[in-house]
Amino acid sequence: MQINADQIEQNGTIITATGNILVFSPNYFITANKAIYDKNITTMELFGNVNISKNKETVSLTNYAFLDMKNEIDNATPILLIDKKTNVWINAKTIDKTSDLNVIKNATLSSCDCTNPTWSIGFSSGDYNTTDQWINTYNNTLYIHDIPAWYFLIPAVPYVTVPSIVTAYLILKMPYMGFSTNKERRSGLLKPQFGFGQEDGFLYAQPIYYAPRKDIDFEYIPQIRTLRGNGHEFQMRYADSAYSTLEFASGIFTEKDSYFKEKNLLNQNHYGGVLKYDRKKLFSNSDSSDGFYAFLQTMNDVEYLNTKYNSDNNIINADKILESKVKYFYNTPSYNTFVEALNYNDISKTNNDDVMQVTPSIGVHQYSTSLFFDKLRSSIDFKYKRQHRVVGLGADTYDLSIPFSYSKYFFDDYLLFNYAKAIDLHLINYSNDTIDTKENGTLVSAKDTVSLEIDLLKPYETKVHTLNLKLRYANPHHLSEKGLLYR
Structure with missing residues (x-):
C-alpha cells in the first residue's frame, strides 16, 4: 500500500495522514481529507470527502468510512455507493460491508441519474451481495421523481374495485423485493x-x-x-x-x-x-x-x-x-x-381473393462498365414483377433499361462535357382478364441528355473557395407505344 498526503505522521504502527490524501493498493484507490491507518491489523479510517474505488467496479462517496482490508469489512455513513458494472447506485444512511455482503439502512436505490432520478425505490433496510449481484430490500416505496407512486392510485379509487386498489398498492409499496443486478x-x-x-x-x-x-x-x-x-x-x-x-x-x-x-x-x-x-x-x-x-x-x-x-x-x-x-x-x-x-x-x-399479391419480383443490375473505351460507359437494369389475385385483373410487367454515357474534359480540365442516352423498354402482359379483355402494352422510350459543367476550386490561407456551374439539356421521347399501359 502507498499513502500520499500533505502531512504524514507515524506513531508505532499507526500512520496518520492529512490533506489531499491519495491511497493506492492492489484493490483500492482512495481520496480523502484525513486517514488513520493501522499497519498491524490493516485497518483504515477515512474522514471528509471520502472517495473509494474498489477493483474499478464500485465507487463509494461518503464523509466517514472504516476499512478492514484483511477481512474485507467496511463501514460508511452516510454513503453513495455506485456499481459501475450494473449502473445501480444506492444512497444510504449507513452501509456495513463484510466481504461481499453490504448491509444497508435507510436508503434509496436507482439506476437513473443520481441528481434527479426518473424513478427510485426507497427502503428501510436491505442487503446487496456484489458477488451474486443480488439485492434484497424491505419496506419499499416506489417513487416517480420525488412523488410516491401509490399517490397516483388516489384518483382511481372511485372507479375500480377494492381488490384492484389493494393489489396495486402492494405492488407499488412492497414489503419485500429482491432482484438481480446481473446484466449477463x-x-x-x-x-x-x-x-x-x-x-x-x-x-x-x-x-x-x-x-x-x-x-x-x-x-x-x-x-x-x-x-x-x-x-x-x-x-x-x-x-x-x-x-x-x-x-x-x-x-x-x-x-x-x-x-x-x-x-x-x-x-x-x-x-x-x-x-x-x-x-x-x-x-x-x-x-x-x-x-x-x-x-x-x-x-x-x-x-x-x-x-x-x-x-x-x-x-x-x-x-x-x-x-x-x-x-x-x-x-x-x-x-x-x-x-x-x-x-x-x-x-x-373474410378472404383475400381480390387482394393483389406480388410473387415473384426479380431484379438484375449490371454496374457501370467501360464499353469499347474508358470514356464510354454502359449499364443494364432489368426487373420483372408478377402481380396476381384470384378475383380481378393481374399483370406481368417487364422493365429493361440500358443507359449509355460519354464524358470528356476540355480546356485543360476546366470544362466537362457529358452526353447520356437511356433506352427503356416497358412491357405489360395482363392476366385474369376473361371478362374485360385488355390488350397487352408495350412502351419503348429514350432520353438524350447533354450537359456542360465547370467546377473550380481555389484554396486560401483560411478558407477554400469553390464555384460550380452546370448547363443541362434533356430530351425524353417515345420511340414506340401500343396497347394498354398502366404505369
Whole structure:
C-alpha cells in the first residue's frame, strides 16, 4: 500500500495522514481529507470527502468510512455507493460491508441519474451481495421523481374495485423485493410491466426468460388486465449460425364476456404470430455478398397488437393490410441480383381473393462498365414483377433499361462535357382478364441528355473557395407505344 498526503505522521504502527490524501493498493484507490491507518491489523479510517474505488467496479462517496482490508469489512455513513458494472447506485444512511455482503439502512436505490432520478425505490433496510449481484430490500416505496407512486392510485379509487386498489398498492409499496443486478444473459424473471387504465383496469405482465444455451432463448409472457381479460405470449430466438438469426413470436388475448359485449368487438380472442429469419453468407465468397430475409406475419385483428406486451406501454396503430416478405440477394463488384415474394393480408376482409399479391419480383443490375473505351460507359437494369389475385385483373410487367454515357474534359480540365442516352423498354402482359379483355402494352422510350459543367476550386490561407456551374439539356421521347399501359 502507498499513502500520499500533505502531512504524514507515524506513531508505532499507526500512520496518520492529512490533506489531499491519495491511497493506492492492489484493490483500492482512495481520496480523502484525513486517514488513520493501522499497519498491524490493516485497518483504515477515512474522514471528509471520502472517495473509494474498489477493483474499478464500485465507487463509494461518503464523509466517514472504516476499512478492514484483511477481512474485507467496511463501514460508511452516510454513503453513495455506485456499481459501475450494473449502473445501480444506492444512497444510504449507513452501509456495513463484510466481504461481499453490504448491509444497508435507510436508503434509496436507482439506476437513473443520481441528481434527479426518473424513478427510485426507497427502503428501510436491505442487503446487496456484489458477488451474486443480488439485492434484497424491505419496506419499499416506489417513487416517480420525488412523488410516491401509490399517490397516483388516489384518483382511481372511485372507479375500480377494492381488490384492484389493494393489489396495486402492494405492488407499488412492497414489503419485500429482491432482484438481480446481473446484466449477463441468463434465465429468470425480466422487468415486469405495470399499468392502469380506466377501461382495462390494473395491468400486470411478467416476462419469464429461459436461456438453455448461448444460441437459443425463450420467453413466456402472461398478462392480466383486471377489467378486460388476460393474455399469453411466447417468443423464441435462435442463432443457427454465426451469420443468421431466427425469431418467432405468437400470442393470444381473451376478452372478458362483459368487456366483449360492452365494446361490441369483432373478436373475443385476438391472436397472431410473426416469424423472422435473417441469413448472410449463404453462397457468397470473399469477392461477393448475399443474404436471405424472411418476415412472415398474421393476426386476426389489430387489437392483437394493442393487447400484447410492449415495454413502452404505447398504443399501437397498425394498418389493416399486413405485408409478409421473402427475399434473397446476391451482390458482386460487377452485378447485383435479387428475387423476392410479397404477400398482402387484409385482415378486415373474410378472404383475400381480390387482394393483389406480388410473387415473384426479380431484379438484375449490371454496374457501370467501360464499353469499347474508358470514356464510354454502359449499364443494364432489368426487373420483372408478377402481380396476381384470384378475383380481378393481374399483370406481368417487364422493365429493361440500358443507359449509355460519354464524358470528356476540355480546356485543360476546366470544362466537362457529358452526353447520356437511356433506352427503356416497358412491357405489360395482363392476366385474369376473361371478362374485360385488355390488350397487352408495350412502351419503348429514350432520353438524350447533354450537359456542360465547370467546377473550380481555389484554396486560401483560411478558407477554400469553390464555384460550380452546370448547363443541362434533356430530351425524353417515345420511340414506340401500343396497347394498354398502366404505369
